[in-house]
Amino acid sequence: MDRPIGVIDSGVGGMTVAKELMRQLPKESISYIGDTKRCPYGPRTAEEVQRFTWEMVEHLKKHDIKMLVVACNTATAFTLKELQQKLTIPVLGVIEPGARAAISFSENRRIGVIGTEGTVRSEAYPEALTAIDSSIFVNSQACPSFVPLVERGIFTGPEALAIVEKELQPLKDKNGIDTLILGCTHYPLIRDVIQEVIGASINVISSGEETAREASLILSYNQLLAQSGEDPTFKFYTTGDYQKFRKIADEWFEGPLDIFEVIELEPVPPM
Amino acid sequence: MDRPIGVIDSGVGGMTVAKELMRQLPKESISYIGDTKRCPYGPRTAEEVQRFTWEMVEHLKKHDIKMLVVACNTATAFTLKELQQKLTIPVLGVIEPGARAAISFSENRRIGVIGTEGTVRSEAYPEALTAIDSSIFVNSQACPSFVPLVERGIFTGPEALAIVEKELQPLKDKNGIDTLILGCTHYPLIRDVIQEVIGASINVISSGEETAREASLILSYNQLLAQSGEDPTFKFYTTGDYQKFRKIADEWFEGPLDIFEVIELEPVPPM
Structure with missing residues (x-):
């Protein structure tokens, strides 16, 4: 089975990136976390944004993701360099x-x-x-x-x-x-x-469009494009209200998603 | 001084890529070879195209290029994988x-x-x-x-x-x-x-436009973007007729180029 692309966002915004990933890379599986419970990230301190981002990354590690897309501009601004330094997979910001x-x-x-x-x-x-x-x-x-x-x-x-x-x-x-x-x-x-x-x-x-284009290049450059020929799976997780998250996803995505769950993120010790 | 991007083509076509590189990466120096003398590559055998391409690459090695752009579709089709395997710098095709x-x-x-x-x-x-x-x-x-x-x-x-x-x-x-x-x-x-x-x-x-976009990403991804703050230099070489090459370049590029020379490529021993 092909390993999924991990996508993280403060809430539903990253779905605009996920949708373009599905359109431009239709063979790729996606595991998405929207930290809806603590959204918006915009007014938070850099330290908070970094901590929340690492909590999402730790959760996605269990999915054995092959690439991480930080589909949130605030999280990209405050954590991208650190993520790129500390993770062994390619990390792309927006x-x-x-x-x-x-x-x-x-x-x-x-x-x-x-x-x-x-x-x-x-x-x-x-x-x-x-x-x-x-x-x-x-x-x-x-x-x-x-x-x-x-x-x-x-x-x-x-x-x-x-x-x-x-x-x-x-x-x-x-x-x-x-x-x-x-x-x-x-x-x-x-x-x-x-x-x-x-x-x-x-x-x-x-x-969204631009990040999907670059994700396509980075996967190809690192010889990580999906090759199994199996149907991709799309897993979406929220830390917040299921109904609201689901409603926006149903409006935004055309096809059905495979898994839709509420998760609780675990605190990560300071880096 | 920043190392240049190497650009190779069968003739003048790669100038469309070089022009976009200059526009989208205005700090980057470029060393360009157009193998005008043996253009077109289209009807040639794969072996010929591979040999000619390696001759251009060997010449550009003297320029200490930091990335190679194969700005010729025929050369990309027949040599990109081999170049990517054998060169230690990033190699981008079109x-x-x-x-x-x-x-x-x-x-x-x-x-x-x-x-x-x-x-x-x-x-x-x-x-x-x-x-x-x-x-x-x-x-x-x-x-x-x-x-x-x-x-x-x-x-x-x-x-x-x-x-x-x-x-x-x-x-x-x-x-x-x-x-x-x-x-x-x-x-x-x-x-x-x-x-x-x-x-x-x-x-x-x-x-051209698309390759320049991707060149920008690959330079950034490999931390190879120009950083000296010095003005870039643009060096253009042809293996063929100087006047014809120059005339097309003058029409195509808006600013003046630094060096314009006819060169002779040396045969490369079979790989």
């Missing part, structure tokens, strides 16, 4: 794929980034972008209301529109970006509203 | 990036591929595509007249249109693809004509 895609799409090298407070505070996107091209201008904006909105299952309608308009206003006032990175995996669920507010002429980059 | 991008763009999973006779004969694209997704339908078509056309510097006009129309006819007759991979790095130079003939609704995938 920040660099979005940054590389933005560089590839942007014509005028003025790039907007929206994310949680934690992601914006970490400056992970400006760092990733200017590591590749120092001439890039980055305009970051925290949108703390978006994750709670999405976790409530509200993706469209007047409430979503009003919240998105309010939070994107500062970004709209500073003109000139031609590309906007959705620097949080929850945001693709309200992508249509974001695109409507920011304007049709702006390239809106979703980390 | 086939898998195009395949992964096509999978990411295609909605109906019917993908067309155009390339040289050698590339089509090798079945490298169908293999790369179905390794990731067995349900994909691939329609391949060799277009042997395209490389000679591009090497003559003819990118538009009635002659280009007539040749492209004639060679794409069999692909147009078999309907249903929604994505077309330009499976030869020369083809982006006549991309506008190809798009006109195949129709505006078809996604046309150029390996």
Whole structure:
């Protein structure tokens, strides 16, 4: 049997990455944890985010995962380097794929980034972008209301529109970006509203698609692509409310998922 | 000083990859060889293509390259695995990036591929595509007249249109693809004509952009991104006619290149 790809997120946002993994890598099995109980990660300290992330990783080790996708921008910003150093499997975050895609799409090298407070505070996107091209201008904006909105299952309608308009206003006032990175995996669920507010002429980059592309390359580069020919399995776990998690998953994924369970994460001793 | 990326091609086609490398990785130096004298590689035997490719690689070893990009589909089809096994630096071909991008763009999973006779004969694209997704339908078509056309510097006009129309006819007759991979790095130079003939609704995938994206990831993954802060250098070498090579480069690249020389490749003993 082929070993699964592990996907972790603070909640349901990582499903946007998981869905793209299923579409672009249809032979691959997935084991997903959404730490819904402690979502959002955005306002938490770096130490908390690191601890929660390691708890999810420890749980996924029991699944013998062959690659880890940190499908949460906040967790990527605070833990990616440490995970890459300490784990022996490839570890992929969602920040660099979005940054590389933005560089590839942007014509005028003025790039907007929206994310949680934690992601914006970490400056992970400006760092990733200017590591590749120092001439890039980055305009970051925290949108703390978006994750709670999405976790409530509200993706469209007047409430979503009003919240998105309010939070994107500062970004709209500073003109000139031609590309906007959705620097949080929850945001693709309200992508249509974001695109409507920011304007049709702006390239809106979703980390899900980009991360799946890069996961495909990293699996191939490390000769880890699934080879058994067996049907893949999709296992989804939440630390929080089963019904809410399930409802969003059923709306987001087209096919049925194999396992859906509530789990309790065990505390991990400090590293 | 940062070590350069090595780029090799049968002629001028690899410039489409080099240009994207410069755009997406503006800090990186490039050393390029176009084996214009022995172009096209398409009709040659696998043994010839392998030998010529190793001659270019041996030459680039003197440049202390940190990564090799095989910017020629025919050379990728016949030599990539061997190069990856025998070289200690990362080696990237142009086939898998195009395949992964096509999978990411295609909605109906019917993908067309155009390339040289050698590339089509090798079945490298169908293999790369179905390794990731067995349900994909691939329609391949060799277009042997395209490389000679591009090497003559003819990118538009009635002659280009007539040749492209004639060679794409069999692909147009078999309907249903929604994505077309330009499976030869020369083809982006006549991309506008190809798009006109195949129709505006078809996604046309150029390996250049995709390969540069993946080169960016592989450099980052291996901690090989340029870090000196010095200006990069761009060195271009041809085995053939200086004037013709130079003329196409001047049309294709916006900025000036540092070194432009005719070189002679030394025979390499059989591996």
